Amino acid sequence: MKNICTFIFLTLFSFTAIAQSDTTSRILDKTETDEFFNDAFKKKNLITFPIFRAYTYKDKSGTYYVALTESADSVNKLKDTVNNKVKAFNFKVDKGVSLKKWEINDFKTPDLKGVEKETSIWFWTKYCQFKDIDGDGLVDPIIVYGTFGPNGYDDGRAKTILFYKGQKVVIRHQNGVLDNERKTQVDLTFYALPAKIQDHVKQILATMVEKKHAIFPSAYEEKMSKKVTQIGN
Template structure:
C-alpha cells in the first residue's frame, strides 16, 4: 500500500471523526437551545382540548378561566387556571362582578394524546383576613418563559384577593416552578403600615438572576398599578436576601 493511499484513508477517518464530533455538538446544542414557546389558548381551543367529560375525569371541578399551552425540550404542557365563580355581583363594576371563593391551577403534560397532571395550586379566600371577598388569577403578571436558557420553561403564576378596602386589604401570591420545585412569595396588603408584610421563600434567592429580576419587575408594576403596597424598603430587603420584611421593624 503506497503512502498516498495511507494518507487518503487517514484523511477520511479524520474527516469522519470530526463529523461525528460536530453532529454530537449540534445535537447537544439543539437540546440546550430548543425553542420554548408559550401561548394563551382561545375559548374554542379550550373547548376542543377539554370537553366536559374529560374535565370531570381530570378533576377539573371549577369553571376554566384561562389555559396556557407551553412547549419546551421536556415536552408539551397545559396549565389550566380555574376559578369557582360563586357569586355574580351585579352592583360591582365589570372587573369585580364575579366573586371566587376558591381557585385551582392544574398543570398537565401531554404525551401520546393523554394528559397527566404534574402539579397543582389550590387556595381560597380567608374572610377573617380583612373580610376577603374574592380570589382570582392575575394573568397580567403571569409568565411562561425560559429565563436561564436551559430549554425548559419556568412558569410564574400570580394570584391575589381583595377585601373590604379592595386591593388595599388583599393578599398577593407568586408561585414559581423551577426544576420541579415550587417557590413562593406571599404578601399581605393593609390599610395601616403595620399590617403590611411580605414573606419570601429562601429558595427564591437561589433562582437564576434573570428570573428573580422578572419577579421584582412584576412587583414594581403592581405598586404602579395600585394593586400592592409592599413594605417600605422592600427592594433593599430583597437585595439582602431577607425572607420576611414588614413595617413593624421585625
C-alpha cells in the first residue's frame, strides 16, 4: 500500500513538473524586439512610444509577446529619461496572426497651477513577472510601474496589475511622507484570487517596502490579512 501511495505521489509530481515546464518566459534582445515589433507592426497597433523592454512567454494557451513602452519626453539634469506616459501591450500569436489581448495606458499626474505633482512615470521591471503562479499551466502576468513625486519614491505612486485568466486586477498605492497621505486601493476581485496568487502578490509588495519603493500603512496590511483569512474560511 505504501509503495502504491509513493507511486501515485511521484506520478502526480512528475505530471505537475511537466505541466509547469511547458510554461516559459524571457526578455527579448534588441534584435528580437525589432523583428517582432517592426515599424509596420507598431504603426498598425498604434505603438508610438519607444519600447523600453519586451518579453515573450508561452503557456498551454499559446505564445505571447509583451512590449513595455515609455514616452521618453526629455532628459533631466541627472541624465535620467523623463516620461509623461507609459503604455504596455500584449499580443497572442495564433497561426501567424497577432491578436492584441490587453493594453495598459497611464500617465503622471498633470501639473497643478504650474506646480509639478510628479516628475516621471516608468515601468519597474524588477517587479514585472510572467510566471505560472498557481500551477494551472497559464502564465499570470504581473506589470508594475510607478512615479516620482517631489520627494522621489516617498510621495510617488505605485501600481501593480495582475492579469488572471483574462481578468485585470489592480492594486493602486499612493506613497506619502505623512501617514495620512498614504492611500491604497485594492480591487475587490483580488480577494477572490487563489490564495497562492494573493500570497505571491503580497510578497512583491513586501519587497517593494523592503527596497523603499513603497510605504504601506499598517491599516492596509491588517485589512489584507483579514480579507485573506476570511476567504480561506
